[in-house]
Amino acid sequence: MSSSSEPLNPLAIAKLLGPSNPKLDHLVRFLNSVRGTDKVLMFIQYWSKVVVWWLQRRGRVSGAATRILNLSSPVSDFRILLRYYGLLPMVQYMNYLEYHPPSSRLALTIERIQNWCNIIYYPLEHIYWLGAHQVLPISEQKTNKIGMWSCRFWAAYVVLEYGRLAEQYRLLRQRETNLLKRIKAGDIATEEDPEVEMATIKTERQSIVVNTCINSGYLPLTVHWSLEKSSFPDVLVGVCGGFASIFQIYAAWKAEA
Incomplete structure (x- = not known):
């Protein structure tokens, strides 16, 4: 009987990822880099402001908004420490x-x-x-x-x-x-x-x-x-920073390809 027909051992579930997983390798490289970690935290830090604004606008000022704010502050601190x-x-x-x-x-x-x-x-x-x-x-x-x-x-x-x-x-x-111009003129060196x-x-x-x-x-x-x-509202701080974070993550992801 071939090994492929054997039942999967629940303890070996990671085997489903295959012998090689380039996407997982890419993700690990991305998150192991200071730049990658910082940009993910940046995304959390800024978009949390938008989520808090949305919750407060809907009258949900209680637990969820407070817990998100409690996460945002240490994330901001950690990002500054990463830049030390x-x-x-x-x-x-x-x-x-x-x-x-x-x-x-x-x-x-x-x-x-x-x-x-x-x-x-x-x-x-x-x-x-x-x-x-x-x-x-x-x-x-x-x-x-x-x-x-x-x-x-x-x-x-x-x-x-x-x-x-x-x-x-x-x-x-x-x-x-x-x-x-050089292509049109045929002026391209052999190398x-x-x-x-x-x-x-x-x-x-x-x-x-x-x-x-x-x-x-x-x-x-x-x-x-x-x-x-400044009268710039906190929700717009979140929108502007969150917008930048999306492109920062994209650039950092491409850099670790």
Whole structure:
């Protein structure tokens, strides 16, 4: 009798996944990465605000909304803790950028300024969190001021990102136009593969669209948190952050493929 006809042992139910499961492997890689974990938590953090608003709007203020709020707060704290060593990869990228600069001088300048915005943003956010949790002896007023300034540098980064994406798109269009002209003229080197190059251009264009969507979700949040007094409702914080989280998860998932 073949092994396939043997009854399945309930203790071996994982066998149903098969000898190889690429989707499961992909999911494990995604969740094992700091980026993947952060983006899933980001999704929970922001969409929970929308769910709480919906429950309260329907008059269900009791248990469910309170429990969701009780989950959202530690999730937010954990995401900040995940960023506590964010300066190290930032310094690493700053070093990489100087030795592998983009083809455009404008793009290089924008990225340099963005990096310095982050170099200031990260420590301010860390000090804010430590002050808010009374780890550092900082008054509430000063803690809120530090948090506001950290968000202002984040807002500067987000605004600059539109410029970087616009320049990236301009260079991409230029590459695409030049490639199409060379294909039409038959001016293609033997080692070149125009189909591969066009596929690369298509992938980069998709990346620009995704990053523009992410940035557009972040922009109203950074402006809101940069102001001393803002009337931006919490439900819209959830919608904007949740919108960005969807594209962040997509980008992180593709990166771990």
